[in-house]
Amino acid sequence: MPRWRVFDVDVETGWLVYSDQRDVQFGHLPGMRPRVPTWHEEPYFGLADVQSITLSASKDFALLTWLDSQGRHNVQVSSLNPDDDRDAFYHLRPPRSPENTTIRCACAAPLNSPYTFAIGSDDCPILVLDQEMNQVSSPSGPSSPTLALTFLAESPHVLLAGKRSGQIPLVDLRVEGGGRGGIRHSASVARVAQVGENAVVVGGLRDTMCVYDLRFLKEKEKGRKKEATRPVVRMWEHRNETRHDVDLAVDRGTGLVAAAQVEGGGG
Incomplete structure (x- = not known):
């Protein structure tokens, strides 16, 4: 039995995204089988502890954040749509600092919003992403x-x-x-x-x-x-x-x- 540390689930579509510590697995609830993209059939092996997993309101994207990525990206948006293989990566770090900030929280925007996600941290402005995964001025x-x-x-x-x-x-x-x-x-x-x-x-x-x-x-x-x-x-x-x-x-x-x-x- 896997020991999940963080996860998000959608009971309508059956999507389930979870992590024990560093690795992220994309799956589904028992009896429900959303179309899992081929690039998510194997676990995503991370290089740092996963801080949070958040499904978008549309269930088309999963937001992943990491605690200490040692200079690598600490925010990733991954597509859950088999017809859309977009992945987007972001570095949240304070101005004039080579070190990433500590990410503390994330949330999904509602369906009627022009945004998809917002991410909060220790010492950076709130990172807000629009529907095209572009960063929005905050x-x-x-x-x-x-x-x-x-x-x-x-x-x-x-x-x-x-x-x-x-x-x-x-x-x-x-x-x-x-x-x-x-x-x-x-x-x-x-x-x-x-x-x-x-x-x-x-x-x-x-x-x-x-x-x-x-x-x-x-x-x-x-x-x-x-x-x-x-x-x-x-x-x-x-x-x-x-x-x-x-x-x-x-x-x-x-x-x-x-x-x-x-x-x-x-x-």
Whole structure:
């Protein structure tokens, strides 16, 4: 039985892409057989640990990211379409640095978006890719590492970017500088997910998980005391003191949130 470390799956098409550590395997769910391109019939052997695997909303592409690629590309987009053998490679590295940055998160854009993926890292601007896999201009480099990303389904030009600092700016990719406003979580952010048209759930450190209303965003503050945004709901039973790799998932149809947690301080 393989031990999967990271994976993504689509229950409608049957696509399954997974990795134990460095090698990436393209397959399918039992009883479902999407047309696997010939170039994906054998495992893809990587040279570094896989950080994330993300299927595009169209299920035509898989985004792969690596933790420490030692100067090689640390982002790859691979086609899942047997009639399209495009692969695209990217290096995320800070300006004037020969070393790649550390990639922290990635997300797929919704089907009605002109974009396909967004990738966040420690010290680079958010990497946004359009439908042709071209890099799109995004706001300047982060003042704090970007640890969580999600597009808004009803506003497909807009990203929420969770930061180590606790800030979650609302980034409008149509506006120079990314626009204004956002949420300030009371702790470092681990995950962000949309639960309704105007609501997002944020999982963070220090045992914090809250739901916020996007209609009441804080404007960018200058020279003011930095106060946390008031949540609509706080899940007081959630436990995650110190870990950024604790995931959560949302069922938009029911509004249910499933969240992993770590007891005993994150050991």
